[in-house]
Amino acid sequence: MSAEYDIANPGAGELFESLRAFGYDLPTALADIVDNSISAKARNIWIDMFWAGRESRITIRDDGEGMGEDELRQAMRPGSLSPLESRAASDLGRFGLGMKTASISQCRCLTVMSKTVGSPLAVRRWDLDYIASVGNGEWRLLKGDGLLRDEERSLLAEQKQGTVLFWDRLDQLVGDVSSDDEVAQKHFRERADAVKQHLAMVFHRFLRGRGAITLHLNGRPIEPWDPFLEDSDKVDPMAAESHVVDGQSAEIKAFILPHHSRISAEVHAAAAGPKGWNAHQGFYIYRNKRLLVAGDWLGLGMQKEEHFKLARIRIDLPNSADLLWQIDVKKSRARPPAALRKDLQRIARTARSRASSIYRHRGKVIQRQLGSSDVFLWSHLTKRGKNFYKINRDHPLVRKVLETAGDKAPVRALLNLVEQTIPAPLIVINNAETPDALGQPFEDSPAELLKAMEEVFSALIEDGREKAEAARALVMMEPFNQFPELVASFLEKAGRMKTD
Structure with missing residues (x-):
């Protein structure tokens, strides 16, 4: 047979x-x-x-x-x-x-x-x-x-x-x-x-x-890259949660990273990760401490958007959960089980809400501390349901320019022209297509940054501020608050010049 x-x-x-x-x-x-x-x-x-x-x-x-x-x-x-x-x-x-x-x-x-x-x-x-x-x-x-x-x-x-x-x-x-x-x-x-x-x-x-x-x-x-900045006291961690599905545990903990104004430029740049801040928001899935997925909303109906970029959520899995989470051969993809999706959505929404609050309102916190005239060069106005952006006439340097101009009309006309021709549509499109490609203030011109710092500090002093008060205002003012070490060096030098 x-x-x-x-x-x-x-x-x-x-x-x-x-x-x-x-x-x-x-x-x-x-x-x-x-x-x-x-x-x-x-x-x-x-x-x-x-x-x-x-x-x-x-x-x-x-x-x-x-x-x-x-x-x-x-x-x-x-x-x-x-x-x-x-x-x-x-x-x-x-x-x-x-x-x-x-x-x-x-x-x-x-x-x-x-x-x-x-x-x-x-x-x-x-x-x-x-x-x-x-x-x-x-x-x-x-x-x-x-x-x-x-x-x-x-x-x-x-x-x-x-x-x-x-x-x-x-x-x-x-x-x-x-x-x-x-x-x-x-x-x-x-x-x-x-x-x-x-x-x-x-x-x-x-x-x-x-x-x-x-x-x-x-x-x-190779130096490690920690997406959660756990060594920083500026990070806002949420309470950890433990969930069990089909006998497999998942430890979940969300981290809300700090606004850039609360950390140094070097730490902020490093925390962006290989693909940039926007790309690295979302869930991070680990199997036996080994990272599988680095920043993804896992098909939970959420998109990567600028104002959620401070939210990063860690999920720890044992290697016995491979089949349940559909981990692939390359260990670069994982899918959450259906029974856990609602909890993940809840955790993600909470983390995104807190991240968005920090992103949107950090500037307003600074503004309340010091007063709008000391902080922002631009003011946001809403008229008839539409957004407008105006140059802050109470900014110390703007006020100084207006006061020292012999004929203020050309200066006022220039300010109005700048305000009315902001390329807002182009900015929105470019930011949507390449959100992490936006250049930072004075990124390639430290000499111009120091010159602007000097002029603003001088304007504050001429406005009647005491040196200590002017220094406090400069430290918190945009964009100088992004360069704390340079501001400290400048103020130290300015203090020596006054006593010499």
């Missing part, structure tokens, strides 16, 4: 080429490799990107537990572990595909060298071009330390244990170019910067605190 089934093994070359299309880019691919190193209890991970045109290479080395011959052979098998199998609580993997699919998405030749405390070097290689040349569909996993040169094997010589991945033939990143191709080299360096920013964000909770690991990129440690 003939068998009632066929053996339908997939062809190695065809399946590998298909697996390359999972949608990894270089930063997400390297993050997947770092996951493996952390799961192997590495304390240090070194990523090096070597430019040499078509011969460029990326290596990833760690000091984790390493693998012997049998472990490495199993780890190199696509689908080396079922996603349904139970895993250690600290395991960052799931599908048994990460190391292979992430690697071959970027290179056509993956070589892995590893050793444990009790075993010698083990080496395995997937070479897509070799497999294609054989042409019989066999899954030929090359082996033997002869695959590597002496200097390559020496990378683990001073370590008791650890693993090194070699990515060669970087067709996605480099292609077939010569080493003197300046455009390709510039792109290579730009992608290295993108890798640094991505890893700093994804692993920021591993890069600090007790038991922190160290990530090195091209010989330099």
